[in-house]
Amino acid sequence: MSDPQLAAWMRQRQAETEAALERLLPDARIAPQRLHDAMRYATLGGGKRVRPMLVYAAGELAGANARALDHAACAVEMIHAYSLVHDDMPCMDDDVLRRGKPTVHVEYDEATALLVGDALQTQAFLVLAEPDLFDDSRRQLEALQLLARASGSRGMAGGQAIDLASVGQTLDRESLEVMHLHKTGALIRASVQLGALCGDVPPDALQALDRFGKSIGLLFQVVDDILDAEADTTTLGKTAGKDAANNKPTYVTLLGSSEAKRFAADLRSDAHASLAMFGERARRLAQLTDYIVDRSF
Protein backbone atom coordinates (compact mmCIF):
# COMPACT_ATOMS: atom_id res chain seq x y z
CA MET A 1 0.00 0.00 0.00
CA SER A 2 2.11 2.86 -1.25
CA ASP A 3 -0.51 5.65 -1.25
CA PRO A 4 -0.76 7.27 2.22
CA GLN A 5 -4.07 8.85 1.16
CA LEU A 6 -5.54 5.45 0.40
CA ALA A 7 -4.35 4.16 3.76
CA ALA A 8 -6.13 7.05 5.51
CA TRP A 9 -9.30 6.49 3.47
CA MET A 10 -9.27 2.77 4.31
CA ARG A 11 -8.80 3.43 8.01
CA GLN A 12 -11.67 5.89 7.93
CA ARG A 13 -14.02 3.54 6.10
CA GLN A 14 -13.05 0.61 8.32
CA ALA A 15 -13.83 2.74 11.38
CA GLU A 16 -17.13 3.81 9.83
CA THR A 17 -18.02 0.16 9.13
CA GLU A 18 -17.19 -0.79 12.71
CA ALA A 19 -19.32 2.06 14.09
CA ALA A 20 -22.25 1.22 11.81
CA LEU A 21 -22.05 -2.49 12.74
CA GLU A 22 -21.96 -1.53 16.45
CA ARG A 23 -25.19 0.39 15.88
CA LEU A 24 -26.95 -2.05 13.57
CA LEU A 25 -26.24 -5.29 15.45
CA PRO A 26 -28.60 -6.11 18.33
CA ASP A 27 -27.44 -4.78 21.70
CA ALA A 28 -25.79 -7.51 23.83
CA ARG A 29 -27.70 -6.28 26.90
CA ILE A 30 -31.01 -7.20 25.24
CA ALA A 31 -32.33 -10.79 25.52
CA PRO A 32 -31.32 -13.30 24.33
CA GLN A 33 -28.01 -11.91 25.57
CA ARG A 34 -25.79 -14.87 24.79
CA LEU A 35 -26.95 -14.98 21.16
CA HIS A 36 -26.52 -11.22 20.75
CA ASP A 37 -23.13 -11.33 22.41
CA ALA A 38 -22.02 -14.12 20.04
CA MET A 39 -23.38 -12.27 16.98
CA ARG A 40 -21.24 -9.28 17.95
CA TYR A 41 -18.22 -11.51 18.67
CA ALA A 42 -18.52 -12.96 15.16
CA THR A 43 -18.79 -9.60 13.43
CA LEU A 44 -17.05 -6.82 15.38
CA GLY A 45 -13.40 -6.01 15.96
CA GLY A 46 -11.78 -7.83 13.10
CA GLY A 47 -11.69 -8.48 9.41
CA LYS A 48 -10.30 -6.37 6.63
CA ARG A 49 -13.78 -5.11 5.69
CA VAL A 50 -12.99 -5.51 1.99
CA ARG A 51 -16.68 -5.82 1.04
CA PRO A 52 -17.82 -2.71 2.93
CA MET A 53 -14.91 -0.75 1.42
CA LEU A 54 -16.10 -1.79 -2.04
CA VAL A 55 -19.64 -0.65 -1.16
CA TYR A 56 -18.33 2.74 -0.05
CA ALA A 57 -15.97 3.18 -2.99
CA ALA A 58 -18.68 2.33 -5.54
CA GLY A 59 -21.11 4.54 -3.61
CA GLU A 60 -18.74 7.51 -3.80
CA LEU A 61 -18.55 7.05 -7.54
CA ALA A 62 -22.38 6.95 -7.73
CA GLY A 63 -23.03 9.92 -5.43
CA ALA A 64 -24.85 7.74 -2.88
CA ASN A 65 -26.21 9.00 0.43
CA ALA A 66 -24.19 8.08 3.53
CA ARG A 67 -26.96 6.35 5.48
CA ALA A 68 -27.89 3.99 2.66
CA LEU A 69 -24.19 3.13 2.22
CA ASP A 70 -23.72 2.36 5.92
CA HIS A 71 -26.68 -0.02 5.83
CA ALA A 72 -25.58 -1.67 2.58
CA ALA A 73 -22.00 -2.06 3.86
CA CYS A 74 -23.23 -3.66 7.09
CA ALA A 75 -25.69 -5.93 5.29
CA VAL A 76 -22.92 -7.32 3.09
CA GLU A 77 -20.53 -7.73 6.03
CA MET A 78 -23.19 -9.52 8.09
CA ILE A 79 -23.78 -11.98 5.23
CA HIS A 80 -20.02 -12.50 4.99
CA ALA A 81 -19.71 -12.98 8.78
CA TYR A 82 -22.60 -15.46 8.85
CA SER A 83 -20.96 -17.51 6.10
CA LEU A 84 -17.67 -17.64 8.01
CA VAL A 85 -19.38 -18.78 11.23
CA HIS A 86 -21.19 -21.62 9.45
CA ASP A 87 -18.19 -22.48 7.28
CA ASP A 88 -16.01 -22.92 10.38
CA MET A 89 -18.42 -25.40 12.02
CA PRO A 90 -17.36 -29.02 12.56
CA CYS A 91 -19.64 -30.35 9.80
CA MET A 92 -18.03 -27.96 7.29
CA ASP A 93 -14.36 -26.91 7.54
CA ASP A 94 -14.08 -27.64 11.28
CA ASP A 95 -11.79 -24.71 11.95
CA VAL A 96 -10.84 -23.39 15.37
CA LEU A 97 -9.24 -20.05 14.51
CA ARG A 98 -10.68 -17.04 12.67
CA ARG A 99 -9.32 -13.49 12.56
CA GLY A 100 -6.84 -14.54 15.27
CA LYS A 101 -9.63 -15.54 17.69
CA PRO A 102 -11.31 -18.86 18.52
CA THR A 103 -14.19 -19.54 16.10
CA VAL A 104 -17.75 -19.05 17.38
CA HIS A 105 -18.49 -22.74 17.95
CA VAL A 106 -15.26 -23.03 19.98
CA GLU A 107 -15.77 -19.83 22.00
CA TYR A 108 -19.51 -20.52 22.55
CA ASP A 109 -20.90 -23.85 21.32
CA GLU A 110 -22.10 -25.45 18.09
CA ALA A 111 -25.80 -24.78 18.56
CA THR A 112 -25.07 -21.11 19.27
CA ALA A 113 -22.83 -20.90 16.19
CA LEU A 114 -25.66 -22.28 14.07
CA LEU A 115 -28.10 -19.68 15.45
CA VAL A 116 -25.54 -16.87 15.17
CA GLY A 117 -25.13 -17.53 11.47
CA ASP A 118 -28.88 -17.81 10.98
CA ALA A 119 -29.63 -14.60 12.85
CA LEU A 120 -26.80 -12.65 11.18
CA GLN A 121 -28.24 -13.50 7.80
CA THR A 122 -31.68 -12.28 8.91
CA GLN A 123 -30.15 -9.13 10.37
CA ALA A 124 -28.54 -8.35 7.01
CA PHE A 125 -31.94 -8.30 5.30
CA LEU A 126 -33.50 -6.40 8.20
CA VAL A 127 -30.85 -3.69 7.97
CA LEU A 128 -31.21 -3.32 4.19
CA ALA A 129 -35.03 -3.25 4.39
CA GLU A 130 -34.97 -0.25 6.81
CA PRO A 131 -37.75 2.21 5.87
CA ASP A 132 -36.80 5.30 3.83
CA LEU A 133 -33.22 4.18 3.34
CA PHE A 134 -33.19 4.91 -0.39
CA ASP A 135 -34.85 7.86 -2.11
CA ASP A 136 -36.56 5.34 -4.37
CA SER A 137 -38.27 2.33 -2.72
CA ARG A 138 -38.17 0.31 -5.94
CA ARG A 139 -34.41 0.70 -6.09
CA GLN A 140 -34.20 -0.47 -2.49
CA LEU A 141 -36.19 -3.59 -3.39
CA GLU A 142 -33.74 -4.12 -6.25
CA ALA A 143 -30.86 -3.92 -3.76
CA LEU A 144 -32.54 -6.51 -1.53
CA GLN A 145 -33.05 -8.83 -4.52
CA LEU A 146 -29.43 -8.38 -5.52
CA LEU A 147 -28.16 -9.26 -2.03
CA ALA A 148 -30.43 -12.31 -1.86
CA ARG A 149 -29.37 -13.55 -5.29
CA ALA A 150 -25.69 -13.13 -4.45
CA SER A 151 -25.98 -14.96 -1.13
CA GLY A 152 -28.36 -17.78 -1.95
CA SER A 153 -28.27 -21.18 -3.61
CA ARG A 154 -27.17 -19.72 -6.94
CA GLY A 155 -24.62 -17.43 -5.31
CA MET A 156 -22.48 -17.81 -2.18
CA ALA A 157 -24.34 -20.75 -0.58
CA GLY A 158 -24.33 -22.51 -3.95
CA GLY A 159 -20.57 -21.98 -4.14
CA GLN A 160 -20.19 -23.64 -0.75
CA ALA A 161 -22.20 -26.60 -2.02
CA ILE A 162 -19.98 -26.89 -5.10
CA ASP A 163 -16.94 -26.63 -2.81
CA LEU A 164 -18.26 -29.47 -0.63
CA ALA A 165 -18.80 -31.67 -3.65
CA SER A 166 -15.28 -30.96 -4.91
CA VAL A 167 -13.33 -32.24 -1.89
CA GLY A 168 -11.07 -35.04 -3.06
CA GLN A 169 -12.11 -34.47 -6.70
CA THR A 170 -9.86 -33.40 -9.53
CA LEU A 171 -11.40 -30.16 -10.76
CA ASP A 172 -10.42 -28.60 -14.05
CA ARG A 173 -9.77 -24.89 -14.28
CA GLU A 174 -13.28 -24.10 -15.53
CA SER A 175 -14.99 -25.92 -12.67
CA LEU A 176 -12.72 -24.24 -10.15
CA GLU A 177 -13.64 -20.87 -11.64
CA VAL A 178 -17.38 -21.64 -11.47
CA MET A 179 -16.99 -22.58 -7.80
CA HIS A 180 -15.11 -19.41 -6.88
CA LEU A 181 -17.32 -17.09 -8.93
CA HIS A 182 -20.09 -18.30 -6.63
CA LYS A 183 -18.39 -18.92 -3.30
CA THR A 184 -16.53 -15.63 -2.86
CA GLY A 185 -17.10 -13.85 -6.15
CA ALA A 186 -20.85 -13.36 -5.92
CA LEU A 187 -20.80 -11.35 -2.70
CA ILE A 188 -17.85 -9.19 -3.76
CA ARG A 189 -19.56 -8.48 -7.06
CA ALA A 190 -22.77 -7.64 -5.18
CA SER A 191 -20.85 -5.23 -2.91
CA VAL A 192 -19.85 -3.09 -5.88
CA GLN A 193 -23.39 -3.19 -7.34
CA LEU A 194 -24.99 -2.37 -4.00
CA GLY A 195 -22.80 0.69 -3.53
CA ALA A 196 -23.77 1.87 -7.02
CA LEU A 197 -27.50 1.18 -6.41
CA CYS A 198 -27.36 3.35 -3.28
CA GLY A 199 -26.67 6.24 -5.63
CA ASP A 200 -27.68 6.81 -9.20
CA VAL A 201 -25.75 5.49 -12.20
CA PRO A 202 -26.95 4.82 -15.75
CA PRO A 203 -27.34 1.18 -16.95
CA ASP A 204 -24.09 1.12 -18.98
CA ALA A 205 -22.11 2.28 -15.94
CA LEU A 206 -23.80 -0.37 -13.81
CA GLN A 207 -22.76 -2.97 -16.39
CA ALA A 208 -19.14 -1.80 -16.40
CA LEU A 209 -19.12 -1.93 -12.59
CA ASP A 210 -20.52 -5.44 -12.74
CA ARG A 211 -17.68 -6.55 -15.03
CA PHE A 212 -15.27 -4.90 -12.60
CA GLY A 213 -16.89 -6.70 -9.66
CA LYS A 214 -16.68 -10.05 -11.40
CA SER A 215 -12.94 -9.60 -12.08
CA ILE A 216 -12.01 -8.55 -8.56
CA GLY A 217 -14.21 -11.27 -7.06
CA LEU A 218 -12.15 -13.90 -8.79
CA LEU A 219 -8.94 -11.95 -8.21
CA PHE A 220 -9.65 -11.93 -4.49
CA GLN A 221 -9.93 -15.73 -4.46
CA VAL A 222 -6.80 -16.35 -6.53
CA VAL A 223 -4.85 -14.11 -4.15
CA ASP A 224 -6.42 -15.93 -1.18
CA ASP A 225 -5.23 -19.27 -2.58
CA ILE A 226 -1.72 -17.87 -3.01
CA LEU A 227 -1.78 -16.47 0.54
CA ASP A 228 -3.07 -19.75 1.94
CA ALA A 229 -0.26 -21.65 0.24
CA GLU A 230 2.53 -19.25 1.20
CA ALA A 231 1.73 -17.55 4.50
CA ASP A 232 1.91 -19.05 7.97
CA THR A 233 -0.95 -19.22 10.47
CA THR A 234 0.16 -16.20 12.54
CA THR A 235 0.27 -13.82 9.58
CA LEU A 236 -3.02 -15.10 8.24
CA GLY A 237 -5.01 -15.04 11.49
CA LYS A 238 -6.61 -18.29 10.39
CA THR A 239 -5.27 -21.81 9.94
CA ALA A 240 -2.89 -21.76 6.95
CA GLY A 241 -2.37 -24.47 4.36
CA LYS A 242 -5.77 -25.86 5.32
CA ASP A 243 -7.16 -26.18 1.81
CA ALA A 244 -4.22 -28.21 0.56
CA ALA A 245 -4.31 -30.36 3.69
CA ASN A 246 -8.03 -30.98 3.14
CA ASN A 247 -7.29 -32.00 -0.40
CA LYS A 248 -9.32 -29.06 -1.70
CA PRO A 249 -8.41 -27.84 -5.17
CA THR A 250 -6.95 -24.30 -5.27
CA TYR A 251 -5.49 -22.14 -8.04
CA VAL A 252 -2.04 -22.86 -6.67
CA THR A 253 -2.46 -26.64 -6.60
CA LEU A 254 -4.09 -26.56 -10.05
CA LEU A 255 -1.89 -24.03 -11.89
CA GLY A 256 1.23 -23.84 -9.76
CA SER A 257 2.32 -20.71 -7.92
CA SER A 258 3.77 -18.66 -10.79
CA GLU A 259 0.90 -19.35 -13.20
CA ALA A 260 -1.58 -18.45 -10.42
CA LYS A 261 0.27 -15.14 -10.00
CA ARG A 262 0.13 -14.53 -13.74
CA PHE A 263 -3.65 -15.17 -13.67
CA ALA A 264 -3.99 -12.65 -10.82
CA ALA A 265 -2.09 -10.06 -12.89
CA ASP A 266 -4.49 -10.61 -15.82
CA LEU A 267 -7.56 -10.23 -13.64
CA ARG A 268 -6.10 -7.04 -12.20
CA SER A 269 -5.71 -5.64 -15.73
CA ASP A 270 -9.29 -6.64 -16.60
CA ALA A 271 -10.55 -4.89 -13.50
CA HIS A 272 -8.72 -1.66 -14.33
CA ALA A 273 -9.96 -1.81 -17.93
CA SER A 274 -13.59 -2.00 -16.73
CA LEU A 275 -13.07 1.21 -14.76
CA ALA A 276 -11.65 3.18 -17.70
CA MET A 277 -14.94 4.90 -18.58
CA PHE A 278 -15.14 6.52 -15.13
CA GLY A 279 -11.74 8.21 -15.18
CA GLU A 280 -10.73 9.84 -11.90
CA ARG A 281 -14.12 9.07 -10.28
CA ALA A 282 -13.10 5.40 -10.03
CA ARG A 283 -9.79 6.13 -8.29
CA ARG A 284 -10.75 4.40 -5.03
CA LEU A 285 -12.02 1.29 -6.79
CA ALA A 286 -8.77 1.16 -8.79
CA GLN A 287 -6.71 1.56 -5.63
CA LEU A 288 -8.68 -1.13 -3.84
CA THR A 289 -7.98 -3.48 -6.74
CA ASP A 290 -4.26 -2.97 -6.27
CA TYR A 291 -4.64 -3.36 -2.53
CA ILE A 292 -6.33 -6.75 -2.98
CA VAL A 293 -3.30 -7.92 -4.95
CA ASP A 294 -0.57 -6.24 -2.92
CA ARG A 295 -1.62 -7.70 0.41
CA SER A 296 0.03 -10.89 -0.87
CA PHE A 297 2.94 -10.24 -3.20
Place this chain on the structure above:
Amino acid sequence: MSDPQLAAWMRQRQAETEAALERLLPDARIAPQRLHDAMRYATLGGGKRVRPMLVYAAGELAGANARALDHAACAVEMIHAYSLVHDDMPCMDDDVLRRGKPTVHVEYDEATALLVGDALQTQAFLVLAEPDLFDDSRRQLEALQLLARASGSRGMAGGQAIDLASVGQTLDRESLEVMHLHKTGALIRASVQLGALCGDVPPDALQALDRFGKSIGLLFQVVDDILDAEADTTTLGKTAGKDAANNKPTYVTLLGSSEAKRFAADLRSDAHASLAMFGERARRLAQLTDYIVDRSF
Protein backbone atom coordinates in the same frame (compact mmCIF):
# COMPACT_ATOMS: atom_id res chain seq x y z
CA MET B 1 -62.88 -30.35 11.38
CA SER B 2 -66.66 -30.37 11.15
CA ASP B 3 -67.12 -27.83 8.34
CA PRO B 4 -66.82 -29.53 4.92
CA GLN B 5 -66.44 -26.10 3.29
CA LEU B 6 -63.40 -25.35 5.46
CA ALA B 7 -61.89 -28.71 4.57
CA ALA B 8 -62.27 -27.90 0.86
CA TRP B 9 -60.79 -24.42 1.33
CA MET B 10 -57.83 -25.87 3.24
CA ARG B 11 -57.17 -28.49 0.58
CA GLN B 12 -57.29 -25.80 -2.09
CA ARG B 13 -54.93 -23.48 -0.25
CA GLN B 14 -52.54 -26.32 0.59
CA ALA B 15 -52.45 -27.27 -3.09
CA GLU B 16 -51.87 -23.63 -4.04
CA THR B 17 -49.01 -23.41 -1.53
CA GLU B 18 -47.44 -26.57 -2.93
CA ALA B 19 -47.72 -25.29 -6.51
CA ALA B 20 -46.26 -21.89 -5.58
CA LEU B 21 -43.38 -23.52 -3.68
CA GLU B 22 -42.70 -25.80 -6.67
CA ARG B 23 -42.40 -22.66 -8.80
CA LEU B 24 -40.48 -20.46 -6.36
CA LEU B 25 -37.89 -22.97 -5.19
CA PRO B 26 -34.82 -23.38 -7.42
CA ASP B 27 -35.17 -26.10 -10.04
CA ALA B 28 -33.39 -29.33 -9.01
CA ARG B 29 -31.97 -29.69 -12.54
CA ILE B 30 -30.01 -26.45 -12.10
CA ALA B 31 -26.56 -26.55 -10.43
CA PRO B 32 -25.79 -27.08 -7.62
CA GLN B 33 -28.28 -29.94 -8.09
CA ARG B 34 -27.75 -31.72 -4.79
CA LEU B 35 -28.38 -28.52 -2.81
CA HIS B 36 -31.46 -27.67 -4.84
CA ASP B 37 -32.75 -31.21 -4.56
CA ALA B 38 -32.29 -31.10 -0.77
CA MET B 39 -33.99 -27.69 -0.52
CA ARG B 40 -37.02 -29.14 -2.30
CA TYR B 41 -36.92 -32.30 -0.15
CA ALA B 42 -37.04 -30.12 2.96
CA THR B 43 -39.94 -27.99 1.79
CA LEU B 44 -42.21 -29.85 -0.64
CA GLY B 45 -44.71 -32.64 -0.16
CA GLY B 46 -45.44 -32.35 3.51
CA GLY B 47 -46.43 -30.16 6.36
CA LYS B 48 -49.83 -28.84 7.33
CA ARG B 49 -49.06 -25.43 5.77
CA VAL B 50 -50.62 -23.67 8.75
CA ARG B 51 -48.60 -20.47 8.18
CA PRO B 52 -49.43 -20.17 4.45
CA MET B 53 -53.11 -20.79 5.25
CA LEU B 54 -53.00 -17.91 7.75
CA VAL B 55 -51.39 -15.69 5.10
CA TYR B 56 -54.17 -16.55 2.62
CA ALA B 57 -56.98 -16.20 5.17
CA ALA B 58 -55.74 -12.78 6.34
CA GLY B 59 -55.18 -11.79 2.72
CA GLU B 60 -58.77 -12.67 1.78
CA LEU B 61 -59.97 -10.44 4.60
CA ALA B 62 -57.72 -7.61 3.33
CA GLY B 63 -58.60 -7.93 -0.34
CA ALA B 64 -55.01 -8.83 -1.28
CA ASN B 65 -53.85 -9.75 -4.79
CA ALA B 66 -53.20 -13.44 -5.44
CA ARG B 67 -49.59 -13.14 -6.64
CA ALA B 68 -48.43 -11.18 -3.58
CA LEU B 69 -50.15 -13.73 -1.33
CA ASP B 70 -48.48 -16.68 -3.06
CA HIS B 71 -45.06 -15.08 -2.55
CA ALA B 72 -45.75 -14.13 1.06
CA ALA B 73 -47.09 -17.61 1.84
CA CYS B 74 -44.00 -19.25 0.32
CA ALA B 75 -41.61 -16.85 2.06
CA VAL B 76 -43.08 -17.71 5.46
CA GLU B 77 -43.08 -21.44 4.71
CA MET B 78 -39.45 -21.32 3.54
CA ILE B 79 -38.43 -19.61 6.80
CA HIS B 80 -40.35 -22.27 8.71
CA ALA B 81 -38.75 -25.08 6.69
CA TYR B 82 -35.25 -23.66 7.17
CA SER B 83 -35.79 -23.49 10.94
CA LEU B 84 -36.91 -27.15 11.02
CA VAL B 85 -33.87 -28.31 9.03
CA HIS B 86 -31.45 -26.52 11.35
CA ASP B 87 -33.42 -27.44 14.48
CA ASP B 88 -33.21 -31.15 13.58
CA MET B 89 -29.40 -31.09 13.22
CA PRO B 90 -27.23 -33.07 15.66
CA CYS B 91 -25.98 -29.93 17.45
CA MET B 92 -29.59 -28.88 18.14
CA ASP B 93 -32.40 -31.42 18.69
CA ASP B 94 -30.63 -34.25 16.84
CA ASP B 95 -33.82 -35.61 15.34
CA VAL B 96 -34.04 -38.24 12.61
CA LEU B 97 -37.69 -37.99 11.58
CA ARG B 98 -39.69 -35.04 10.26
CA ARG B 99 -43.06 -35.10 8.52
CA GLY B 100 -42.72 -38.88 8.41
CA LYS B 101 -39.46 -38.75 6.42
CA PRO B 102 -35.76 -38.88 7.40
CA THR B 103 -34.53 -35.40 8.34
CA VAL B 104 -32.30 -33.59 5.83
CA HIS B 105 -29.01 -34.31 7.60
CA VAL B 106 -29.93 -38.02 7.69
CA GLU B 107 -31.15 -38.22 4.07
CA TYR B 108 -28.25 -36.09 2.76
CA ASP B 109 -25.51 -35.07 5.23
CA GLU B 110 -24.90 -32.48 7.92
CA ALA B 111 -23.03 -29.97 5.76
CA THR B 112 -25.81 -30.10 3.17
CA ALA B 113 -28.45 -29.61 5.88
CA LEU B 114 -26.60 -26.53 7.09
CA LEU B 115 -26.51 -25.06 3.57
CA VAL B 116 -30.13 -26.04 2.87
CA GLY B 117 -31.30 -24.06 5.88
CA ASP B 118 -29.08 -21.13 4.95
CA ALA B 119 -30.24 -21.06 1.33
CA LEU B 120 -33.93 -21.53 2.20
CA GLN B 121 -33.74 -18.47 4.42
CA THR B 122 -32.18 -16.46 1.59
CA GLN B 123 -34.79 -17.77 -0.85
CA ALA B 124 -37.57 -16.51 1.44
CA PHE B 125 -36.25 -12.95 1.24
CA LEU B 126 -35.60 -13.29 -2.49
CA VAL B 127 -39.18 -14.38 -3.11
CA LEU B 128 -40.66 -11.55 -1.03
CA ALA B 129 -38.39 -8.93 -2.65
CA GLU B 130 -39.65 -9.85 -6.17
CA PRO B 131 -40.14 -6.67 -8.24
CA ASP B 132 -43.69 -5.27 -8.56
CA LEU B 133 -45.17 -7.78 -6.18
CA PHE B 134 -47.12 -5.16 -4.22
CA ASP B 135 -48.92 -2.13 -5.67
CA ASP B 136 -46.96 -0.03 -3.18
CA SER B 137 -43.17 -0.61 -2.91
CA ARG B 138 -43.02 0.95 0.55
CA ARG B 139 -45.56 -1.56 1.79
CA GLN B 140 -43.47 -4.36 0.31
CA LEU B 141 -40.41 -3.08 2.20
CA GLU B 142 -42.57 -3.07 5.33
CA ALA B 143 -43.45 -6.73 4.66
CA LEU B 144 -39.75 -7.61 4.28
CA GLN B 145 -38.94 -5.82 7.56
CA LEU B 146 -41.77 -7.64 9.28
CA LEU B 147 -40.57 -11.06 8.07
CA ALA B 148 -36.97 -10.28 9.11
CA ARG B 149 -38.01 -9.08 12.56
CA ALA B 150 -40.17 -12.14 13.13
CA SER B 151 -37.42 -14.56 12.06
CA GLY B 152 -34.32 -12.99 13.56
CA SER B 153 -32.58 -12.77 16.91
CA ARG B 154 -35.53 -11.04 18.53
CA GLY B 155 -38.04 -13.36 16.91
CA MET B 156 -37.84 -17.04 15.95
CA ALA B 157 -34.03 -17.48 16.14
CA GLY B 158 -34.07 -15.68 19.49
CA GLY B 159 -36.73 -18.11 20.70
CA GLN B 160 -34.47 -21.01 19.71
CA ALA B 161 -31.65 -19.44 21.73
CA ILE B 162 -33.93 -19.07 24.78
CA ASP B 163 -35.02 -22.69 24.26
CA LEU B 164 -31.38 -23.86 24.20
CA ALA B 165 -30.65 -22.01 27.43
CA SER B 166 -33.72 -23.52 29.10
CA VAL B 167 -32.82 -27.22 28.72
CA GLY B 168 -32.56 -28.73 32.17
CA GLN B 169 -33.76 -25.46 33.79
CA THR B 170 -36.92 -24.97 35.78
CA LEU B 171 -38.79 -22.28 33.87
CA ASP B 172 -41.73 -20.47 35.36
CA ARG B 173 -44.87 -19.89 33.29
CA GLU B 174 -43.85 -16.38 32.28
CA SER B 175 -40.44 -17.46 30.95
CA LEU B 176 -42.02 -20.34 29.06
CA GLU B 177 -44.44 -17.89 27.47
CA VAL B 178 -41.64 -15.52 26.46
CA MET B 179 -39.80 -18.43 24.84
CA HIS B 180 -42.82 -19.63 22.87
CA LEU B 181 -43.97 -16.15 21.84
CA HIS B 182 -40.60 -15.97 20.07
CA LYS B 183 -39.88 -19.53 18.95
CA THR B 184 -43.16 -20.36 17.22
CA GLY B 185 -45.35 -17.35 17.98
CA ALA B 186 -43.41 -14.69 16.08
CA LEU B 187 -43.66 -16.37 12.67
CA ILE B 188 -47.34 -17.29 13.07
CA ARG B 189 -48.09 -13.72 14.11
CA ALA B 190 -46.10 -12.47 11.11
CA SER B 191 -48.07 -14.75 8.77
CA VAL B 192 -51.32 -13.00 9.67
CA GLN B 193 -49.73 -9.55 9.36
CA LEU B 194 -48.11 -10.40 6.03
CA GLY B 195 -51.41 -11.54 4.56
CA ALA B 196 -53.00 -8.28 5.68
CA LEU B 197 -50.09 -6.18 4.32
CA CYS B 198 -50.55 -7.83 0.91
CA GLY B 199 -53.90 -6.07 0.81
CA ASP B 200 -55.08 -2.88 2.39
CA VAL B 201 -56.41 -2.60 5.93
CA PRO B 202 -56.58 0.43 8.24
CA PRO B 203 -54.21 0.63 11.26
CA ASP B 204 -56.84 -0.38 13.86
CA ALA B 205 -57.66 -3.50 11.86
CA LEU B 206 -53.96 -4.34 11.59
CA GLN B 207 -53.70 -4.00 15.37
CA ALA B 208 -56.66 -6.30 15.96
CA LEU B 209 -55.13 -8.85 13.58
CA ASP B 210 -51.86 -8.60 15.46
CA ARG B 211 -53.61 -9.39 18.74
CA PHE B 212 -55.27 -12.31 16.99
CA GLY B 213 -51.91 -13.51 15.64
CA LYS B 214 -50.30 -13.32 19.06
CA SER B 215 -53.07 -15.43 20.62
CA ILE B 216 -53.03 -18.15 17.98
CA GLY B 217 -49.22 -18.22 17.96
CA LEU B 218 -49.21 -19.19 21.62
CA LEU B 219 -52.29 -21.40 21.16
CA PHE B 220 -50.46 -23.33 18.46
CA GLN B 221 -47.56 -24.07 20.82
CA VAL B 222 -49.74 -25.08 23.77
CA VAL B 223 -51.58 -27.49 21.49
CA ASP B 224 -48.23 -28.76 20.18
CA ASP B 225 -47.09 -29.47 23.73
CA ILE B 226 -50.30 -31.38 24.40
CA LEU B 227 -49.91 -33.33 21.14
CA ASP B 228 -46.29 -34.10 21.91
CA ALA B 229 -47.22 -35.45 25.34
CA GLU B 230 -50.21 -37.50 24.19
CA ALA B 231 -49.72 -38.67 20.62
CA ASP B 232 -47.46 -41.44 19.41
CA THR B 233 -44.71 -41.09 16.82
CA THR B 234 -46.73 -42.51 13.91
CA THR B 235 -49.63 -40.07 14.32
CA LEU B 236 -47.27 -37.14 14.77
CA GLY B 237 -44.90 -37.84 11.87
CA LYS B 238 -42.03 -36.79 14.12
CA THR B 239 -40.49 -38.30 17.23
CA ALA B 240 -43.07 -37.99 20.03
CA GLY B 241 -42.41 -37.33 23.72
CA LYS B 242 -39.05 -35.84 22.73
CA ASP B 243 -39.38 -32.62 24.70
CA ALA B 244 -40.14 -34.39 27.96
CA ALA B 245 -37.34 -36.90 27.31
CA ASN B 246 -34.91 -34.02 26.66
CA ASN B 247 -35.98 -32.46 29.93
CA LYS B 248 -37.37 -29.46 28.05
CA PRO B 249 -40.10 -27.57 29.86
CA THR B 250 -43.52 -27.69 28.13
CA TYR B 251 -46.95 -26.39 29.04
CA VAL B 252 -47.95 -29.94 29.93
CA THR B 253 -44.98 -30.57 32.24
CA LEU B 254 -45.38 -27.12 33.79
CA LEU B 255 -49.16 -26.87 34.17
CA GLY B 256 -50.37 -30.46 33.84
CA SER B 257 -52.54 -31.70 31.03
CA SER B 258 -55.94 -30.38 32.09
CA GLU B 259 -54.67 -26.89 33.01
CA ALA B 260 -52.82 -26.74 29.67
CA LYS B 261 -56.10 -27.55 27.91
CA ARG B 262 -57.88 -24.84 29.91
CA PHE B 263 -55.17 -22.36 28.84
CA ALA B 264 -55.68 -23.39 25.22
CA ALA B 265 -59.42 -22.77 25.55
CA ASP B 266 -58.75 -19.27 26.94
CA LEU B 267 -56.39 -18.41 24.08
CA ARG B 268 -58.97 -19.63 21.59
CA SER B 269 -61.55 -17.26 23.13
CA ASP B 270 -59.06 -14.37 23.01
CA ALA B 271 -58.38 -15.09 19.35
CA HIS B 272 -62.08 -15.09 18.46
CA ALA B 273 -62.62 -11.87 20.44
CA SER B 274 -59.90 -10.11 18.41
CA LEU B 275 -61.75 -11.00 15.22
CA ALA B 276 -65.12 -9.62 16.39
CA MET B 277 -64.73 -6.27 14.58
CA PHE B 278 -64.47 -8.02 11.20
CA GLY B 279 -67.71 -10.02 11.41
CA GLU B 280 -68.22 -12.51 8.60
CA ARG B 281 -65.06 -11.32 6.75
CA ALA B 282 -62.93 -13.09 9.38
CA ARG B 283 -64.72 -16.43 9.02
CA ARG B 284 -61.68 -18.30 7.65
CA LEU B 285 -59.37 -16.98 10.37
CA ALA B 286 -61.96 -18.00 13.00
CA GLN B 287 -62.26 -21.46 11.46
CA LEU B 288 -58.49 -21.88 11.31
CA THR B 289 -58.32 -21.03 15.02
CA ASP B 290 -60.72 -23.87 15.78
CA TYR B 291 -58.79 -26.15 13.45
CA ILE B 292 -55.55 -25.46 15.35
CA VAL B 293 -57.25 -26.60 18.54
CA ASP B 294 -59.29 -29.48 17.15
CA ARG B 295 -56.37 -31.25 15.52
CA SER B 296 -55.52 -32.40 19.05
CA PHE B 297 -58.59 -32.84 21.24
